[in-house]
Amino acid sequence: MELVGAIIVLIGSIFLFLGALGILRMPDSFNRIQAGTKATTLGTLLSLAGLIFLMPGWWGKLIVLIMFIILTNPVSSHVLARAAHHIKTPLTPQTVIDKYADEENKELDNHKTEVA
Amino acid sequence: MNIKNIIVTTVILFIFWILLDNTFELLNLLLGAGLALFLSLIFCRSCNVFGDMKLTPLGITYTFIYLFVFFIELLKSNLDVARRVISPSLPIKPGIVEVKTSLKSPMGRMILANSITLTPGTLTVDIEEDRLFIHWIEVKTADPEQATNEIVRKFEKYLEKIYG
Incomplete structure (x- = not known):
């Protein structure tokens, strides 16, 4: 039982490590957020799931933690990405398309005509 | 007042109560159910989060x-x-x-x-x-x-x- 838990926690920490590596290696904020969100979600999830095997008495609280992480992790990364785009964080030169920039410019033009 | 909202909120709050409380004594469960219903009646009369969920x-x-x-x-x-x-x-x-x-x-x-x-x-x-x-x-x-x-x-x- 303890061995199973330890192995699951180990796999989780490997994913967390890969997420950290991704944050270092990726070229711009958006790709870093991508690597960060995905690897940490499964990494944290597996670490907590492994703890259920190690500490069976904590299962309820650990499940609550897992649910909160699944709910909040994508929201926070979405808000980070949105804010990064709004302050015009440069995208990597490898970027092939940016539909969102066109949309923001359109909004800005509308605003200008309204003010004028 | 949206009955469906209140029911869904009550169920979710009750599940959280069970997970956090972690004992299955009748008195605790009844207290949790009562509190869940009470809180969703107070706070969820006008919220419309689960309104379009299909409970079929x-x-x-x-x-x-x-x-x-x-x-x-x-x-x-x-x-x-x-x-x-x-x-x-x-x-x-x-x-x-x-x-x-x-x-x-x-x-x-x-x-x-x-x-x-x-x-x-x-x-x-x-x-x-x-x-x-x-x-x-x-x-x-x-x-x-x-x-x-x-x-x-x-x-x-x-x-x-x-x-x-």
Whole structure:
């Protein structure tokens, strides 16, 4: 039982490590957020799931933690990405398309005509 | 007053009570049920979060199918990111594309956006009415319709059944 838990926690920490590596290696904020969100979600999830095997008495609280992480992790990364785009964080030169920039410019033009 | 909202909120609060309390004594469970009902009656008379959820057997079945599909995608997404991070050449071709959703309910759209963020190579940057802007780590197509088929379809067909 303890061995199973330890192995699951180990796999989780490997994913967390890969997420950290991704944050270092990726070229711009958006790709870093991508690597960060995905690897940490499964990494944290597996670490907590492994703890259920190690500490069976904590299962309820650990499940609550897992649910909160699944709910909040994508929201926070979405808000980070949105804010990064709004302050015009440069995208990597490898970027092939940016539909969102066109949309923001359109909004800005509308605003200008309204003010004028 | 929306009966459905109050019922769903009560059930969720009660489940949280059981998970946090972790003892299965009758008195504790009754207290939890009472508190859950009381709190949702106070705070959820005008909220409209679960209003368009379908509480039919079909809707509940699809909720479970959806959770299953979601976990498979979550696993795939992590392996995908791990592969990209490890490979020395860093194979990425990022870009922000636009996709459309046919979901009407705000809750359904929120779940769709969150699911997209947690699945292979995609990150929701913004949502405006029925258009989602998605950062894609490996852009396969710039055409909105093809991108919609590629990214949104696999979740939408289940969420349509649950949220209409």
